[in-house]
Amino acid sequence: MITIKDIAGLAGVSKSTVSRVLTGTGYVNDETREKIEKVIKENSYEPSESARSLPKRITNTIGVVVPEIDNSFYTEVLNGISQVVDQNNFNIIYFNTNNSLAKEEKALQMLKAQRVRGVILAPAVDYSEPEATKKLKLLLEKINAPVVLLDRDIDGISLDKVVYDNFGSAFAATEALIKAGNKTVGIITGDLNLKHARGRYEGYLEAMKQYNIPVIEKYVLHGDFMADTAYSLAWKMYEQRDIPDGIISCNNRTTLGFLRATRERKMKLGREIAFVGIDHIDVLDIIDYKYSHVTRDTVEMGRATMQLLMDRIKNPLKMNTVQIVPYKLVLKGTELRK
DNA sequence: TATCCAACGGGAGATAGCAA
DNA sequence: TTGCTATCTCCCGTTGGATA
Numbered sequence: 001m002i003t004i005k006d007i008a009g010l011a012g013v014s015k016s017t018v019s020r021v022l023t024g025t026g027y028v029n030d031e032t033r034e035k036i037e038k039v040i041k042e043n044s045y046e047p048s049e050s051a052r053s054l055p056k057r058i059t060n061t062i063g064v065v066v067p068e069i070d071n072s073f074y075t076e077v078l079n080g081i082s083q084v085v086d087q088n089n090f091n092i093i094y095f096n097t098n099n100s101l102a103k104e105e106k107a108l109q110m111l112k113a114q115r116v117r118g119v120i121l122a123p124a125v126d127y128s129e130p131e132a133t134k135k136l137k138l139l140l141e142k143i144n145a146p147v148v149l150l151d152r153d154i155d156g157i158s159l160d161k162v163v164y165d166n167f168g169s170a171f172a173a174t175e176a177l178i179k180a181g182n183k184t185v186g187i188i189t190g191d192l193n194l195k196h197a198r199g200r201y202e203g204y205l206e207a208m209k210q211y212n213i214p215v216i217e218k219y220v221l222h223g224d225f226m227a228d229t230a231y232s233l234a235w236k237m238y239e240q241r242d243i244p245d246g247i248i249s250c251n252n253r254t255t256l257g258f259l260r261a262t263r264e265r266k267m268k269l270g271r272e273i274a275f276v277g278i279d280h281i282d283v284l285d286i287i288d289y290k291y292s293h294v295t296r297d298t299v300e301m302g303r304a305t306m307q308l309l310m311d312r313i314k315n316p317l318k319m320n321t322v323q324i325v326p327y328k329l330v331l332k333g334t335e336l337r338k
Numbered sequence: 339t340a341t342c343c344a345a346c347g348g349g350a351g352a353t354a355g356c357a358a
Numbered sequence: 359t360t361g362c363t364a365t366c367t368c369c370c371g372t373t374g375g376a377t378a
Contacts, residue, residue, distance in 0.1 A: 004371060014342050019372055026373085027340050051370030115348090 002045045011039045022047060061091045062309065063111035063119045065104060066150075069096035073252060073279060073298055074122070077150065080302020081120060088310055090117065097124040101132070105139065112143045118309045119143060122150040126194045133157060146312040150305050152196055160312055162305040162323045166196045169294040169327040170203030173248040173276040176292065176329060178211045180336040182245035182274050186219030186237075188230050188258060190250040197225065200250045200278060219244040223254055230257030238265040245337045246274030252281050259291070274337035280330070290332040301325050 004022075008015040013032060020026040021036045028036075039045075062085060066074045078094070085092050093114060095107035104124040111119055119140075127133045133156045140147050140157075149161035170187075177185045187204045190197030208215050221233040230249060237243055238261060249255045255277035262269060269275050269291060280295035304323055311318065 003369085005369095015371075016343075016373080017341060020341090023372075029340060032340080048370055052372075 002043050004045075004047065007036065007039050007043065007045050010043070011036045059091075059115050059117055060089065061093055061114060061116045062306070063093050063095065063107075063114065063116040065095045065097060065107045065111075065119065066122045067097050067099045067104075067124045067152075069094065071253065072282065076282075076298035077302035077305070080299040080304075081306040082302075083299075084303050084306035084310065099124045101125045105135075108139045108143060111145075112139075116143070116145055118145050118313050119147045120150050120305055120309060121147055123152045123154055126152075127154045127156075128193070128195075130156070146309060146316065148305055148309045148312065151301070152194070155195070158320055160308045160321050162301060162308060162325060164196070164296060164301075164325045165327050166199030167203040167206070169278050169296070170200035170248065170250065171207045172203075172327060172329045173278055173294050174204045174207035175211070176276050176331060176335045177246035177248065177274055178207065178213055180246070180274060182335075182337055183213070184216060184219060184244040184246070185213060186216070186221065186244035186247040188221045188223045188233060188247065188249045188254050190223060190225040190254065192222065194225075197250060204248060216244070218242065219247070221247075223250070223257075225251050225253055227253040227257035227260070230254040231261045232257075234258045234261035235265070238262075238267060243273055246276070246335065248275070249277045252277070252279035255279065255281060255291070255293070259289075270334040270336055272337070275334045276329075276331075290334065292329075292331045292333070292335040294327045294329050296325050296327050 004015045004018050008018045011018065011032075013036065017028060017032065018036055020028050021033050021040075064078065064081060066078070068074055082092065093111065093116065095103075095110070097103040097107060101124055108119070125132070127136055133154065136154070137157060147159050149159050149163070151162070151164060153161060153163050174185055174187075185208065187201065189201050192198055192201060205215060221230075221237065223229045223233055230253070234257065247258070249258050258275070258277075262273070267273055275291060277291060277293040280293055284291070304325070308321060308323065311321075
């Protein structure tokens with residue numbers, strides 16, 4: 001690896017003169033500057049960011065910790081984050097925790113060691129246990145950099161956050177089914193140990209209550225936000241030949257699992273079962289697959305999160321901000337059972 | 339004005355010193 | 359001789375102060 005010392009040796013100057021050329025500070029003779037720039041170009045030298053951060057004790061690196069990097073929701077959010085990062089000449093380190101608390105703790109430890117400028121955290125778990133929350137608090141304090149929560153909220157920790165209207169989105173999905181004339185409405189839930197999953201379930205319950213539609217327990221399919229689980233639950237429901245008029249699913253993966261089972265059972269959406277999913281699945285647009293859903297601007301959600309972090313870096317003393325990302329109902333006819 | 343020296347900081351790797 | 363711990367050295371780029 002070529003270092004500033006090598007460049008200095010090749011140019012016949014000290015490394016501090018090279019440093020002044022790199023930073024554009026201090027006095028450097030024009031002839032010497034040109035000579036150094038020539039050597040830098042010839043050797044494709046690029047300064048080490050980690051070494052640059054040593055004297056300043058800060059970096060221009062942002063740590064992003066997400067629970068499911070393979071979930072298209074997070075890839076779209078990361079796209080938004082990257083856009084703001086690029087505009088501000090920062091760098092990103094990504095960590096995927098696979099919804100594991102241990103991996104999340106390890107990621108945060110590593111971000112502390114990297115002396116990152118800020119952290120965007122989409123928590124792996126619910127932190128419903130006070131001990132776990134206390135441990136996370138300590139960990140975040142040690143990082144000594146601003147943290148913004150993404151998508152998943154944590155009770156008992158005061159931070160900037162960008163979260164989704166989970167309650168409202170599930171309410172809207174359920175209401176759409178009810179307004180379409182469906183008399184029985186079911187739900188494939190997420191993992192109800194998670195706060196955002198409970199929020200969506202409560203939105204469903206509230207819509208049912210407001211429209212005086214009874215919640216039938218057998219139509220409440222307890223999932224975990226994973227496609228395979230939703231697939232098994234839907235398959236089992238079809239096998240028993242006892243299905244509700246309509247059903248909502250609580251995230252993109254749940255929708256995929258449900259749609260797979262529906263296709264395999266040769267059931268027709270909007271004819272034999274009405275359906276509204278939470279989250280848009282862009283790959284289905286490619287094959288022009290139409291299904292009603294509640295969507296949100298995920299790229300904008302990423303941009304807003306990163307912008308919030310930039311604001312916090314610039315103004316550490318400002319009041320905490322909570323941004324709630326709005327939902328949008330997109331009806332394609334599958335909400336209506338004919 | 340132009341250039342150099344040395345300190346800074348955290349971590350990795352090397353070395354020294356000690357006990358078993 | 360081996361294993362462990364403590365200490366030292368080096369790495370990197372930046373920067374304040376010294377020097378020519």
